[in-house]
Amino acid sequence: MTVRLVHVLTFADAQVLDVTGPLQVFASANDILRQRGVPAPYVASVVAAQAGPVRSSSGLALVAEALPEQASDTLIIAGGWGVYAASGDAALVAWINRHAQASRRVASVCSGAFLLAATGLLEGQRVVTHWSRCEELARRYPGLQVEADSIYIQQGKLWTSAGVTAGIDLALALVEEDLGRALALEVARQLVVFLKRPGGQAQFSVALTQQQRDSRFGVLHEWIGQHLQEALPIARLAAQACMSERSFVRHYRAETGQTPARAIELIRVEAARRLLSDTAAPVKRIARQCGFGSEETLRRSFLRVMAVTPQAYRERFSG
Template sequence: MIEILAFPAVQLLDVTGPLQVFATVNDLVAEAGGAPPYAPRVVARRSNDAQSSDAGSTDPGGGETAGASVTASAGLRLFADPLPPVDAALDTLMVAGGPGVEAASADPVLMEWVRQRAVRACRVASVCTGAFLLAAAGLLDGKRAATHWSLCADLARRFPAVRVEPDPIFVHDGAVWTSAGVTAGIDLALALVEQDLGRSLALAAARYLVMFLKRPGGQAQFSAALSLQTAEDRFGALHDWINAHLDQDISLPVLARQAAMSERSFSRHYAEATGLTPARAVERLRVEAARRLLSDSGLPVKRIAQRCGFGSEETMRRGFLRLLAATPQDYRARFSS
């Protein structure tokens, strides 16, 4: 049994993406003459108005006896099953994300249901900003977690007990799984299938859905150099200068002079602000600039390497593999417009 929790203004693909993965696996197994392994369903809490006008809508076990409809942020209305009793049998509880996650996290009844349901579940998962709901419920404390790249810093700030990882497509920590933004919920669902039923079936589902079973690279390939964003107040002007001089010498002495600090003081303060050495930060900014040129221009790879200050194609290739787990050629093939 898999329950995908939805709520008003949920991200539609956060719900339907994983749901389709499990449905596809069921179809593949059924075609081979087996019994469908999954019983997925979307669940949602009835609105306060519906509950107040419908006596007996909640049962003594903490569940609800009538279904609910929620309108996704894309405008499509979803008809969901009611919240089941908290002690009903359950394998996986998956929480979707979306613009409505803040309101859902502020609903004390729903949050208590999530906490108690998580205790019953064999594993708990979130898609995209669903991690904020799990974090608000205390289910990510002390855990490694992922969410949409643009909100990693916000998740880390609001929930300091959560060890936020900005790059992975999904993170598996014990019985808790969290995924990055939107389509990463499909990657997570395929990983759950692989854990449950093996690689062959997960790969068959991925092929049917025209997906990577394990897509190369992390979500950093879709974002700016995330680890530098927390230091923008202090070093934002320096980062702007670096981006304007990527093809020039950007050694430690040059950066220290630009920041009006001694080399030792600059290295220490910069590492404290960003968690990176200046050399690693420059590499990230160069990779980010090269990434944009690879996807948006037809310049040869060698020319891009020179323009971004790598010096050689091989140096740029090593940087891409280290940060994106993909070569420049592979990146261009997959993301060029």
């Protein structure tokens, strides 16, 4: 069996799970195959700009090897609050760029996308990062196509993942690509995680960036949130915004990138999401309270936005 070198790049104040999550996936794949008498397919190590202990943001120090000259089969770049300082290290960025060219595939976990983007390798690519950093990534690197809800994205040899535990999802996908679905599923079972997680990271976040107070329509969004049970036609929204209907629709789309109808659906789904997780109210009552009218209409909208049913969301996130 081919031996694959996996290097996980860390730095000061990296998120420790960005490093250890993927490492455990590869270690578990090795363990399963060794038990069958098959040689371990992965040789994984943590690397950093300087060899020795590297303190993570949690306080746990990781013992790293020096940056290798030998090409990786897979290079994985961790994220964390230290990613900004790491992105400003010209020698490290140059090493990633050079090393990535020779590696079979390159991946970033969580905000590691910022460090990978600093090399220019992600230019023009579809990418994802932690849900709370997607807007910042798009602003810093406007040439990237940032998708806020994906768990991970593959673009040729380049892979990016969402926040923290999504690094496990990404590593399982890498094992599946290398060794097949059956083995990846065994690893997922051993780690007690999904092989392919249902839904996107919107399940774990407040996805409504259009509700930010500094938005031009922030006050309108707050007003919509207070009138969800009522009919909200364009004429009423335009009047609330003190604009003509035509001008309102044009300016709203230009500001938010979506139609008013889509925004109302998202605000209603967000309200339903909170009620599902924070209360024991029946789904039918939540549907009426959030302006969906019927349970089936709520279900269709919830599936469209969150990629799971209201009941499945409640089972997963209710306290």
